[in-house]
Amino acid sequence: MEFKSQELWDRIETGLVDDRSEPPTQQVRENRKKDAKVLFLIQQALDNSIFSRITAADTSKQAWDILKQEYLGDEKIIKVKLQTLRRDFELLSMREKESVEDYLSRVSALVNLMKSYSDEINNITVVSKVLRSLTSKFYYIAVVIEETKGLSTYSFDELTGTLLSHEDRLNRSTEKTEEKAFQVKGELQSKGKVDSTSWKWPDNTTSRGQGRGGYRGRGR
Structure with missing residues (x-):
C-alpha cells in the first residue's frame, strides 16, 4: 500500500479531524474524500479473515491502529x-x-x-x-x-x-582472463611445449574444473 507516494499517509498519521456540528468546508470535504480513499485501499489489501477486524472502523487511522496493534503489538x-x-x-x-x-x-x-x-x-x-x-x-x-x-x-x-x-x-574481466589462459595453454600444447598434466595457471588463475576427483594437475 503506497500511501506516501499518493500523498495519503497524512490521513493515517494525523487522523481525520471532522467536526460534524459545523457545516463542512471545502477542506473538510477534501479530507473526508482522502480518508475514504485510504480506508478503501486498506480494506482492499486484506483478506476476509482480517477484514472482519476493521469493519467497525470509521476512519483510516482507526483501521490502521487496529492492524498495527494486531500485527506489531504494543x-x-x-x-x-x-x-x-x-x-x-x-x-x-x-x-x-x-x-x-x-x-x-x-x-x-x-x-x-x-x-x-x-x-x-x-x-x-x-x-x-x-x-x-x-x-x-x-x-x-x-x-x-x-x-x-x-x-x-x-x-x-x-x-x-x-x-x-x-x-x-x-565478471567479464574474470571470464576474459580465463579465456586467455585457455588460449595460451592450447597454443603451447599444440607446439608440444607443455604437458596438459603439468600446466600451471598464470597469475594464480585457477581452472573452474580443477580439483575434481582430488586431481590437482601434478600427475599421479
Whole structure:
C-alpha cells in the first residue's frame, strides 16, 4: 500500500479531524474524500479473515491502529523488535561469494521491516552502510562513490545500478582472463611445449574444473 507516494499517509498519521456540528468546508470535504480513499485501499489489501477486524472502523487511522496493534503489538514489544532489527542492520555485511543483487535484496528487506515498525531510517544511513559492508573487490568503487557522490542525495536505486554494473565488469574481466589462459595453454600444447598434466595457471588463475576427483594437475 503506497500511501506516501499518493500523498495519503497524512490521513493515517494525523487522523481525520471532522467536526460534524459545523457545516463542512471545502477542506473538510477534501479530507473526508482522502480518508475514504485510504480506508478503501486498506480494506482492499486484506483478506476476509482480517477484514472482519476493521469493519467497525470509521476512519483510516482507526483501521490502521487496529492492524498495527494486531500485527506489531504494543509499544514495548515494538521497541524490543526494533532494537533487534537495528542490531541486525549494524551487523549486516556482504558474504564473500554473494552477488550484489542478493546482498542488496537482504538490505532492502531488513530496511523495509524496520520501517514497518516506524523506524525513521533515512537514505544516507542505508547507502553509507552498504558502502561500508561490501566485500574487498568493491573497495575501489565504494571509495569513488563516497568521494564523488553527494550521499545525502545519492539514492539506494542509483547505488544498486552502479554496483551491478561494476560487478558485471568484474565478471567479464574474470571470464576474459580465463579465456586467455585457455588460449595460451592450447597454443603451447599444440607446439608440444607443455604437458596438459603439468600446466600451471598464470597469475594464480585457477581452472573452474580443477580439483575434481582430488586431481590437482601434478600427475599421479
